Amino acid sequence: MFRIKNKKGNKKYTILIILIVVVGLFGMGYIVLRKKTNLTFLESCIKDGGLFIEKIILKPFHLIEKKIGDSELNDLKEKANSYESISARNKELEKQIAELKKTLELNTILSERIYLNATAINRNMDYWYQNVTIDKGSYNGVESNMPVVVSEGLVGVTSEVSTFNSTVELLTSDNFLNKISVKIEVGEHYVYGLLTGYNAEKRTFEIEGISENTDIPIGSEVTTTGLGEEMPAGLIVGYVKNITKDNFELARLVEIESKVPFDSLSYVTILKRKDMEL
Amino acid sequence: MSFLIIILIVSFFLEGLFSLVVSSQSFFLPLFTVVALVSIFPYFNKYDSLFWKFCIVIGLCYDVIYTNTVFIHAFLFLVLGYFISFLYRMLFSKIWNYLWILVLAIIGYRMISFLLLVGMGYISFSISRLGYSIIFSICSNIIYGLFLYGVLVLLRKYKKIILHY
Structure with a gap:
């Protein structure tokens, strides 16, 4: 009788430990994947060492x-x-x-x-x-x-x-957290918006928050605005491929295609x- | 023992190099570290815990050098290590079974990593992407798996590479 109870207790503990490990792993993974922190000295050394070996192996291929x-x-x-x-x-x-x-x-x-x-x-x-x-x-x-x-x-x-x-x-x-401010060239002036995400199935980027009601021609060039500290202005992001409406039929959603391989x-x-x- | 480590290290670096040669949308996505783990397991001869330690170490290296996701691949490779040892206990190590185990290990690895990353909110849930990731990984890894199988059989003839008690 005592043994059975003990076994049940052990089982409970095992399930509890597994639950803690799984929750801990998800929590840690979330932090590791979302928060981009600087590499520690040890991580940096291991990474540089490993990639140095890879570079040496790559050298003859680059020469050829x-x-x-x-x-x-x-x-x-x-x-x-x-x-x-x-x-x-x-x-x-x-x-x-x-x-x-x-x-x-x-x-x-x-x-x-x-x-x-x-x-x-x-x-x-x-x-x-x-x-x-x-x-x-x-x-x-x-x-x-x-x-x-x-x-x-x-x-x-x-x-x-x-x-x-x-x-x-x-x-x-999918994890690209920085929303990039972009502008679409329409004739002599620009229409501003935010690059919000990438559709892997269509292989297109999406622009939301289009500022004006101007007609945007297909094939228009999309570049960065330079608003924000890091991203300079005038970098090509892609070309307009399609214009749709959002789920509420209110705002415009611009799909753009990048030529970057x-x-x-x-x-x-x-x-x-x-x-x-x- | 040293031959098994060399095979694991070579496969690890080969995976990095191969990623430069093939596109991520081709049928030749490399998973050579996983293939190497599947191939070397029978030579650990019931030293399962040592094999699992190998899985953790190579997973940690994978995290630091390739993906910057410390402990995620260490955990993934450990789970994969358990899965591989379970599969080998169910099926004997013969060439056809080896291929089955290889395919199941690739599918298992892709599914676990997909579910883990979806759970963490890193990627969005898409069955088609999971399907593509599995299909794209089968071809080149079976070829590499057969190559490693041949190498290990040859090595076994001339060197004592099986661990003994």
């Missing part, structure tokens, strides 16, 4: 790739690809300079950035994590929340930064603020 690829042709292709991105940024810069001339009070221009090129070491590990690890870290002046781009447009922002490597949280990530990123550019160099 370089030899096989016709560099001149690639350069031309890259230039042709970056033309759209550069022209959009130039437009933004011209506008900002004109405004600055008027005010004469600002010392630095918001879109002034330093380009830091980086190579992807691994990407989309474990399918669910939409991120890319790159070979530049705090040693190269990288900090968290710096915008990352390719010639086709905005890719994401840096999240965890170790000494020699950092992780880029892609715009396509999120599934096959190899080289990216980090945009560092110029004042960080001083």
Whole structure:
């Protein structure tokens, strides 16, 4: 009789412990996944060490790739690809300079950035994590929340930064917490909105909170506004693909398509603020 | 023993390298660390607790180096370790059973990680995405699993790689 009671008690304790472990794991996981904290020294050392070995293994493949690829042709292709991105940024810069001339009070221009090129070491590990690890870290002046781009447009922002490597949280990530202020070019003026999420099935981004009632033509260019501390103005996010209404048939929902190859990123550019160099 | 560790480490780094070569929407998504765990388990010869310790350590490495999610993969790989040892107890280690265990381990791993991340609010619930993640992972991992099976059978012929009491 006593044994039976004891067994029942043990069972209760086991269930209780399992429940505590599961709840604890979910709680901890929520904190780990949502709160982007800096890596500890030990984490940073292990991460850098592991990725250093991976870089060594990757080296011969990169050399072969370089030899096989016709560099001149690639350069031309890259230039042709970056033309759209550069022209959009130039437009933004011209506008900002004109405004600055008027005010004469600002010392630095918001879109002034330093380009830091980086190579992807691994990407989309474990399918669910939409991120890319790159070979530049705090040693190269990288900090968290710096915008990352390719010639086709905005890719994401840096999240965890170790000494020699950092992780880029892609715009396509379900966990991308920063709502980005964007503007849609409609003729001579802009329509403002917020980039709120990514639809993995349609492979499109969604813009909500459209400020005006202006007709938005399909194919219009969508760029960042530069409102907020980290994201500069004039970075291409995508092009308008479709315009729908929300569930209440009130607000407009703009679907945009990005030309960035999120599934096959190899080289990216980090945009560092110029004042960080001083 | 050292051969088993080498196989695990090589598979771990190979998974990182392979992720650069293939697109996340292709039929060749790598899960080489999981495949390596399935392949080396029979050679632990009832040293299950040692195998589970291996699972935790490699899970922690996966967390720190690849996903920045400390303890999540350590837990996931431990659960997977229990699942693999359970499957091997149910099925004997022959080539066909090995393939079944491999497929079941991949499906189990994907399902547990999906449910865990949905529960934590990291990803949104989508059965189609879970389905795609499983389908995309089967092909390349079976090929790699067969390769590892061959390597381990060859090694077994020339070296003592099975742990003994």
